[in-house]
Amino acid sequence: MKTLAACSVVLVVLGALSGCASLGVQPWQRDILARDEMSLGHDPVSAGLDDHIYFSKEASSGGRGFGGGGCGCN
Amino acid sequence: MVTRPAPQLRRSGCLSVARFEAMASPCEVLVDTPDADEARRVGRVVADEVARIERKFSRYRDDSVVAAIQAARGAAFEVDAETARLLDYGQELYALSAGAFDLTCGVLRRVWTFDGSDRVASEQEVDALKPLMGWSKVSWDGRRIRLPLGMQIDFGGIGKEYAADRALMRARRHSNSPILVNLGGDLCCSGPRRGGAAWQIGVDTEGQGEAGSMLLLQSGALATSGDANRYLLRDGVRYSHVLDARTGWPVEHAAHAVTVAAPSCIEAGSLATLALLNGAAAERFLALERVPHWVAR
Amino acid sequence: MQLKQRRIGARLRRASERVLEQRRSLDVDPALAIAGVMAAPAAMAAAQPGEWELNSAILFYSEADRVSAIEPVFQASRYFNNDRIFSAKLVVDALTGASANGAVPSQDFQTFTRPSGRGSFTVAPGEVPLDDTFRDTRLALSSSWAQPLAQNLRGSFGLNISKEYDYLSLGASSVLDWDFNKKNTTLTLGLGYAQDQVSPEGDIPTALAPQSYARGNSADEAESNYALQDGSDDAERAMRDSSESKSVIDLLLGVTQVIDRRSLLQVNYSLSLSDGYLTDPFKVVSVVDGSSGTPLSQIYENRPDSRAKHSVFVRGKRAIGDDDVLDLSYRYLFDDWGMTSHTVDMRYRWGLGEWFLQPHLRYYMQSATDFYQGFLIDGQPLPAEVSADYRLADMQALTAGIEVGRTAGPWGNWRVALEYYRQTPDEPGGKPGALAGLELTPAVDAVMVRFNYDFKL
Numbered sequence: 001m002k003t004l005a006a007c008s009v010v011l012v013v014l015g016a017l018s019g020c021a022s023l024g025v026q027p028w029q030r031d032i033l034a035r036d037e038m039s040l041g042h043d044p045v046s047a048g049l050d051d052h053i054y055f056s057k058e059a060s061s062g063g064r065g066f067g068g069g070g071c072g073c074n
Numbered sequence: 075m076v077t078r079p080a081p082q083l084r085r086s087g088c089l090s091v092a093r094f095e096a097m098a099s100p101c102e103v104l105v106d107t108p109d110a111d112e113a114r115r116v117g118r119v120v121a122d123e124v125a126r127i128e129r130k131f132s133r134y135r136d137d138s139v140v141a142a143i144q145a146a147r148g149a150a151f152e153v154d155a156e157t158a159r160l161l162d163y164g165q166e167l168y169a170l171s172a173g174a175f176d177l178t179c180g181v182l183r184r185v186w187t188f189d190g191s192d193r194v195a196s197e198q199e200v201d202a203l204k205p206l207m208g209w210s211k212v213s214w215d216g217r218r219i220r221l222p223l224g225m226q227i228d229f230g231g232i233g234k235e236y237a238a239d240r241a242l243m244r245a246r247r248h249s250n251s252p253i254l255v256n257l258g259g260d261l262c263c264s265g266p267r268r269g270g271a272a273w274q275i276g277v278d279t280e281g282q283g284e285a286g287s288m289l290l291l292q293s294g295a296l297a298t299s300g301d302a303n304r305y306l307l308r309d310g311v312r313y314s315h316v317l318d319a320r321t322g323w324p325v326e327h328a329a330h331a332v333t334v335a336a337p338s339c340i341e342a343g344s345l346a347t348l349a350l351l352n353g354a355a356a357e358r359f360l361a362l363e364r365v366p367h368w369v370a371r
Numbered sequence: 372m373q374l375k376q377r378r379i380g381a382r383l384r385r386a387s388e389r390v391l392e393q394r395r396s397l398d399v400d401p402a403l404a405i406a407g408v409m410a411a412p413a414a415m416a417a418a419q420p421g422e423w424e425l426n427s428a429i430l431f432y433s434e435a436d437r438v439s440a441i442e443p444v445f446q447a448s449r450y451f452n453n454d455r456i457f458s459a460k461l462v463v464d465a466l467t468g469a470s471a472n473g474a475v476p477s478q479d480f481q482t483f484t485r486p487s488g489r490g491s492f493t494v495a496p497g498e499v500p501l502d503d504t505f506r507d508t509r510l511a512l513s514s515s516w517a518q519p520l521a522q523n524l525r526g527s528f529g530l531n532i533s534k535e536y537d538y539l540s541l542g543a544s545s546v547l548d549w550d551f552n553k554k555n556t557t558l559t560l561g562l563g564y565a566q567d568q569v570s571p572e573g574d575i576p577t578a579l580a581p582q583s584y585a586r587g588n589s590a591d592e593a594e595s596n597y598a599l600q601d602g603s604d605d606a607e608r609a610m611r612d613s614s615e616s617k618s619v620i621d622l623l624l625g626v627t628q629v630i631d632r633r634s635l636l637q638v639n640y641s642l643s644l645s646d647g648y649l650t651d652p653f654k655v656v657s658v659v660d661g662s663s664g665t666p667l668s669q670i671y672e673n674r675p676d677s678r679a680k681h682s683v684f685v686r687g688k689r690a691i692g693d694d695d696v697l698d699l700s701y702r703y704l705f706d707d708w709g710m711t712s713h714t715v716d717m718r719y720r721w722g723l724g725e726w727f728l729q730p731h732l733r734y735y736m737q738s739a740t741d742f743y744q745g746f747l748i749d750g751q752p753l754p755a756e757v758s759a760d761y762r763l764a765d766m767q768a769l770t771a772g773i774e775v776g777r778t779a780g781p782w783g784n785w786r787v788a789l790e791y792y793r794q795t796p797d798e799p800g801g802k803p804g805a806l807a808g809l810e811l812t813p814a815v816d817a818v819m820v821r822f823n824y825d826f827k828l
Contacts, residue, residue: 023552023555023556023628023629023630023631024552024553024555024556024628024629024630024631025553025555025629025631025632026276026553030274030276030632032632032633032690033629033632033633033635033690034274035690035696036778037696037720037722037727038635038688038690038696040627040635040637040686040688043823044426044446045426045427045428045444045446045460045823046428046788046821046823048444048460048462049428049430049442049444049821052442052462052464053430053432053792053819054735057762057768057792057794057815058712058735058737058762058766058768058794059708059710059712059737059740059762059763059766060680060682060702060704060710060712060714060735060737061643061680062621062641062643062680062682063639063641063682063683063684063702063704063714064639064684064686064700064702065546065561065623065625065639066529066544066546066561066563066621066623084693085693088724088725088778088779108724108725108779159389159390159392160390162386162389162390163386163387163389163390166382166383166386167383167386170379170382170383236390236391239391239393239395240391243391243393262395266398268779269779269783269784269827270422270827272398289399290399291398291399292398292399293395293396293397293398294395294396294397294398294399295395295397296399335397335399336387336397337384337387337394337395337396337397338387338388338391338393338395340387340390340391341383341384341387344383344387345383348379363379363380364380365380366399
């Protein structure tokens, strides 16, 4: 009985893992993700301007990705 | 006159999608316009044109051209210009495929039903049908057709692709907006989307065992022949649903599905069908033809 | 089946044209790039090989009574076959106005040496000392080349240079994106290196050395808040070398995962290692009398010569309904200067046909660095490192904005954003005497207006 319980736990964990493995979509289901505004790199020019403002006004910077060059404002 | 439900309109951004059922397939018309009325109008024009072609060339209706040719019972029958063009096209495909594609092989459906079972036709059954098949037995002079008694014409192999092309042509007369017509996977577009963007189309190449691809269509068409879910299985041998008209038997080593891009849907569909008929050599055939293609096996 | 190859294509084309009574053309491209989740430049899906995509923007930034900036940006990306992209970007950053120099306000007039060492300025009683000669123009050029390196592997390589009157930054970076799991998962590895040099007018001040200081007590000086003086004679120079440099190494490890048809999740870990001269040569710290709170002098600030900064960034994007997108992110950041910060950013893109409206909220909070002190008490031992720069203090900041734009239509793709930014630093504790009644780190309010215009050639 104990073994059976252990087995079912293992099965649940495996199930959860395969659940993770099945995260995502098929290529033909990318209609929404392919939209411009769903891209993580959407509007890089504005993102660069924002990053620069906060870089020069706060003690934190970066995180989102790689920005442009440094400057003497901080 | 049967009344059909009006196409269902759905909007997403500037893109309107009208959906309807025709030719036993889910169909859709994508119109790149902010004007919902325009999209509805285009959807209706496309649905009407597809319905017209389905009615005219259906083998199930007794008021179709196909039924009329048969009803002549071996006598010469003069066809209209559109039917004549399709018969010419079928004849050309017959020639290009050395007889593997044949407008008269529809009778084989009587013995072949690809439902996943093991009901493979017997040699006697197929041989019994052979006298009722063969374009060479048909007399066609470009205006009049004489179809021997008991034989039938079947536009099933090219009808849907032809309908997609025609419906798009008709729709363009009613709208200047970019349009994409998709009849159950056979699709064609009027050109790039607003602002020059391409249409994004996902191609299911799952049968290949690897991830499918996404493609960008700026102009032209895409058609798929084959259906991975239609086959017979007996004694470990898989019988594809692609029938070689010369033998009356399924093509050996046929791909599950072939998708081809071409300027028109009918050309894309024909290339895909010819590739399937090439069996194991489908990829080589497509590579030699230098057409963009996706083969699922 | 043996077919006579090569003749089929042409014959079939002619037959198709006859049956349709029409000629058609084909233009199709396998789009491997957009199937990946990582980010290539925006509008990747729309741009075709041989096309230039141009993104332009201009930002107006204005703080009440302090700095104003005009920042035009121009980026051009050229698309080549096989998903190769060249991109170049030019940023101009023109700053004018005044910024806090770190000194405390006083109940009397205060006079300061200009950062250049030439001339001085006077600050009225109770006012936070602002150096009003803050004027600089920055020019930044960057370029990048992105291409597939193997199946499912993309590389991007960039160079950048940024030049100001007294500052030069040279940098190089490379990013690798590896897609797997049907391109539903992308691993990102980024590496960057920058070498910066600062050469302030009047040379680098000696750390912790006193800056010339004079008490304004004449009636003439009292007439204006910022009466200019020709105080170069008084200026006690505390200058050393003509320039200093620092190097920065950046490392980024990221995972992007497609969750479902509508959602994406990104998690990044970044490490930034700075080494060298990290002090701001224009900032000072006031030394005040321990009982009266009167500023007696200012000394130049001094920061540690290295900094290791770690951040974890989590971002989710989800499409809502037919046209909306929710973009949420959180960043946790800490460094070996004893600072930690939290940033939450939310944007909701509300699609309205060809138009969109996007409200934006951002909340930021940081704790002070270990060496931040609002002022020093006269007579107490001098710390090895000290800065009174309010940007290193305990602080909260809020951004609220709205963006409106049109994605199609007669004037192409444009958008305008209006944002309000407010920083509220905490007041330093233990203010002696008169200082207790004065505000050392008042809130900073800024308004930003940004205009973007994108087009293709």
